Amino acid sequence: MERYGEHHFPGRLFVVEGVDGSGKTTQIALLRQWLVSEGYPVFFSEWNSSPLVQRTTKQGKKKQLLTPTTFSLLHATDFADRTEQEIIPPLKAGAIVLADRYIYTAFARDVARGVHPQWVRQLYQFAVKPTAAFYFRVPLDESLKRILGSRSELKYYEAGMDLNLSTDPSRSFKMFQKRIVTEYEKMVDEFGLTVIDAMQTITEQQMLLREIVRPFLRGLHRDRQTHAGRWLVTSIANGNEKTGRKRKAENAQ
Amino acid sequence: MTQVAFYGIDTVRVRSEEGLLPGRLFAIEGTDGVGRSTQIQHLRTWLESSGYAVIDTGQRRSALAGRGIDEAKQGHTLGPLTMDLFYATDFVDRFENQILPALRAGFIVLTDRYIYSLMARAIVRGADRDWVKQIYGLALKPDAIFYLDIELDTLIRRILRRGRFDYWESGMDMRLGPDLYESFIIYQDMMLKEFRHMATEYSFQVIDAQRSIPRILAELQARMEPLLPAG
Numbered sequence: 036m037e038r039y040g041e042h043h044f045p046g047r048l049f050v051v052e053g054v055d056g057s058g059k060t061t062q063i064a065l066l067r068q069w070l071v072s073e074g075y076p077v078f079f080s081e082w083n084s085s086p087l088v089q090r091t092t093k094q095g096k097k098k099q100l101l102t103p104t105t106f107s108l109l110h111a112t113d114f115a116d117r118t119e120q121e122i123i124p125p126l127k128a129g130a131i132v133l134a135d136r137y138i139y140t141a142f143a144r145d146v147a148r149g150v151h152p153q154w155v156r157q158l159y160q161f162a163v164k165p166t167a168a169f170y171f172r173v174p175l176d177e178s179l180k181r182i183l184g185s186r187s188e189l190k191y192y193e194a195g196m197d198l199n200l201s202t203d204p205s206r207s208f209k210m211f212q213k214r215i216v217t218e219y220e221k222m223v224d225e226f227g228l229t230v231i232d233a234m235q236t237i238t239e240q241q242m243l244l245r246e247i248v249r250p251f252l253r254g255l256h257r258d259r260q261t262h263a264g265r266w267l268v269t270s271i272a273n274g275n276e277k278t279g280r281k282r283k284a285e286n287a288q
Numbered sequence: 289m290t291q292v293a294f295y296g297i298d299t300v301r302v303r304s305e306e307g308l309l310p311g312r313l314f315a316i317e318g319t320d321g322v323g324r325s326t327q328i329q330h331l332r333t334w335l336e337s338s339g340y341a342v343i344d345t346g347q348r349r350s351a352l353a354g355r356g357i358d359e360a361k362q363g364h365t366l367g368p369l370t371m372d373l374f375y376a377t378d379f380v381d382r383f384e385n386q387i388l389p390a391l392r393a394g395f396i397v398l399t400d401r402y403i404y405s406l407m408a409r410a411i412v413r414g415a416d417r418d419w420v421k422q423i424y425g426l427a428l429k430p431d432a433i434f435y436l437d438i439e440l441d442t443l444i445r446r447i448l449r450r451g452r453f454d455y456w457e458s459g460m461d462m463r464l465g466p467d468l469y470e471s472f473i474i475y476q477d478m479m480l481k482e483f484r485h486m487a488t489e490y491s492f493q494v495i496d497a498q499r500s501i502p503r504i505l506a507e508l509q510a511r512m513e514p515l516l517p518a519g
Contacts, residue, residue, distance in 0.1 A: 036369070036414055036415050036416040036419065038416060038419070085370075086365075087356075087359075087360045087363070087365065087366060087370065087374075088356065088360075088370075088374070090356060090359070091352065091353055091355070091356030091377075094352075095352050098351075100351055100352045100381070101352070102300075102380075102381075102384050104299055104300050104380050104384065104426070105352055105353075105377055105380050105381050105384065108373060108376050108377040108380055109352075109353070109377050111373050112370055112373035112374045112376075112377055115367070115369040115370040115372070115373045116365075116366075116367065116370040118369065119367030119368075119369055119370055120365060120367065149301070150299055151297050151298075151299035153297060154296075154297040154299040154422070154423075154425070154426065155299075157419065157422040157423070158422075158423055160416065160419050160422075161369055161415075161416075161419065
């Protein structure tokens with residue numbers, strides 16, 4: 036088993052991180068379209084989506100069986116499955132892998148739940164170190180407004196109700212999110228996260244992202260160039276992109 | 289517990305909650321087919337007839353992950369790291385919801401395998417030794433670890449008597465040999481080496497499991513008795 040930082044694959048791995056409502060899902064979807072239109076082979080992996088683990092997580096949440104430690108381990112199991120099935124093989128083959136949330140999500144959420152910071156970092160030692168990790172920084176008030184404004188109901192673990200911070204879900208959610216932001220901010224230096232100001236316009240953020248990503252693409256295999264770039268800019272302006280929330284809602288149906 | 293101690297980081301925070309756990313934790317370890325569950329049945333009867341409250345636990349018996357592991361093993365996409373962590377989830381769920389509550393309530397806990405089998409299996413499948421140790425660092429050190437030791441030849445005879453080679457017990461997920469028998473030999477040899485490696489590190493009490501069931505039981509009882517709570 037190779038540990039974090041020890042893998043040397045020909046492919047590239049880009050990840051987006053940030054609290055719910057920071058706009059990271061929109062950004063990675065746009066990045067994906069651009070990379071595809073440029074002719075690169077692109078794979079995508081989303082947090083908490085392993086088909087092997089999904090049912091266990093769903094049951095655990097529904098029946099409220101999860102403690103901070105088993106919550107952490109179950110998400111690590113999910114991540115291991117995706118690492119073995121979705122992340123390492125394409126990276127070995129020289130493709131680009133995009134991940135919506137990565138190990139830093141676990142470090143932020145699990146530590147906010149009271150898991151020991153060093154223990155959870157060791158747990159994820161098998162993870163491939165990303166080529167670049169983008170952290171979408173957004174003021175807490177703004178992300179709360181985006182989430183609470185669009186949602187009628189918060190789920191038990193999502194709101195951090197298992198921590199007994201407050202009996203009111205939206206109050207508990209706010210306190211939990213605040214802890215998560217604190218953990219993210221600590222990780223910026225620790226893991227060299229690239230901070231993106233998520234208060235900029237979607238287009239501004241996307242242009243910056245592409246500028247940072249572009250130099251890393253040198254030497255990668257790509258198919259002949261396509262001309263989809265123009266369509267993409269239109270797509271951004273029209274706001275055609277799905278957000279993380281929208282996609283999750285669709286998947287749930 | 290005779291003492292509350294951990295192998296690594298106590299992330300479950302057992303120590304902060306309680307100074308003392310009045311129960312006792314006994315781990316019965318050993319490879320597949322060595323006779324652990326038979327001994328646990330007998331030990332349980334013996335302890336209960338002596339007036340102790342007993343619970344036993346074992347792999348894949350967690351409410352959270354037991355079924356998920358079984359289902360994952362039916363398919364053909366379960367990778368080694370995923371399996372390691374799925375089993376770790378199962379272990380910690382039982383640790384927090386079965387073992388700790390029982391120890392708090394003064395029960396004798398008999399665990400059919402503990403972290404050592406899980407670590408051995410992971411290491412044999414290529415997991416980093418330190419990584420595995422760090423994860424299971426959250427586990428309580430048992431009052432005693434009884435390791436049922438057996439030679440490969442004897443083990444094979446027992447499996448033949450049982451009449452079936454199991455896919456996982458033969459390590460067929462690693463394709464170690466062309467068939468179940470050859471894979472079984474290579475895999476179990478690796479496992480036995482790993483257990484013997486751990487025996488010193490974790491102070492296993494090594495029990496010769498080549499003998500008859502009553503003789504093994506008698507030795508387990510003799511070793512367990514002085515560690516039981518008085519009265």
